């Protein structure tokens with residue numbers, strides 16, 4: 001097992017009716033800004049619950065944060081937050097609202113152009129505190145210190161991470177998810193599943209406990225995910241799905257193990273170029289990543305295939321092939337296509353993504369630093 005540190009102070013408040021606890025969780029006498037997305041919270045009653053709980057607090061609102069939150073939109077939020085002298089941020093929504101709000105929290109504490117935070121040029125040394133009300137299980141953003149931001153003007157999608165943007169608290173009420181469209185539930189299952197894979201499907205360093213935690217999350221997603229799509233208002237099913245997605249990316253399952261993240265690095269480029277939903281980009285890239293990097297991931301793929309899908313017969317290569325097929329079939333069963341051509345993307349994208357990464361200096365990545373621009377192209381062509 002590798003050396004590690006683990007620090008996750010996020011106060012999770014989980015369960016039915018918990019939004020009312022905002023009145024205890026939020027700081028009194030501080031100016032608050034509520035941030036939200038395109039209006040789902042107005043339709044499903046979450047906005048009403050939040051504003052009920054905020055009676056007596058001083059707050060302003062900023063709505064309209066889009067899926068794959070843009071830098072441009074968040075700079076509008078920044079101007080308002082500065083003007084209103086906001087001291088606490090409350091993100092109400094999915095990963096996009098939470099990520100956008102994390103950028104805002106950090107940007108409020110820097111003097112230079114905040115894009116430097118995403119470029120890794122401005123270190124985040126402090127941030128305005130934030131809390132969350134999560135309405136979409138998927139990203140784990142509610143319990144981690146990462147954010148992914150898109151810039152429309154330059155077609156970029158970059159991320160940053162800092163302990164200073166870990167939420168102070170996150171409220172997870174599964175009933176807020178009853179209004180989710182099927183597509184978003186499917187996306188959430190796939191995103192959470194692949195978060196686990198990025199931290200588990202690498203090479204073994206003797207971490208049996210972390211492996212079984214990871215496999216526990218995968219098993220639960222395979223069992224509960226499809227049920228959540230079929231019956232969105234089944235409380236326990238939604239609760240199990242919601243908690244699985246949080247556990248998939250709050251840092252715990254990867255401590256001491258080896259992480260990859262190459263599927264995300266390549267997937268983000270597909271979203272930046274073609275606007276494909278985040279989870280769907282991952283469903284394209286992961287099977288090819290497993291196929292073409294079986295020299296790196298083989299041992300873990302065989303373990304995963306056996307423990308999650310019951311693949312026990314055949315040679316190592318046959319078992320790896322069968323495991324990839326089972327994984328693809330699972331994503332497709334959720335209505336998530338796993339080929340690039342299904343998203344009307346030209347073949348040139350396969351080389352363009354590699355060039356874009358190369359131009360940013362991303363030329364050796366993955367858990368063995370073995371992914372070159374040539375391999376990026378091969379991975380995308382493998383699933384065209």
Ligand code: NZQ
Pocket residue numbers: 036037038039040041044065066067068069093094095096097099135136137138139140141144146147148176177178179180181184187188191249264278
């Ligand atoms: O904008 P509104 O109207 O709220 O609608 C949203 C949006 O259209 C809707 N929605 C959310 N909750 C709902 C709901 N509709 C009905 N009922 C509800 N309860 O769902 C749509 C998608 O929302 P979004 O927040 O974009 O989805 P998600 O949570 O999947 O977030 C995706 C973003 O997170 C980033 C992705 O790259 C992408 O930008 N990620 C963030 C990570 C992190 N911070 O750790 C890790 C991930 O790997 C990921 O990269």
Ligand code: ZN
Pocket residue numbers: 139191195264278
């Ligand atoms: Zn993801």
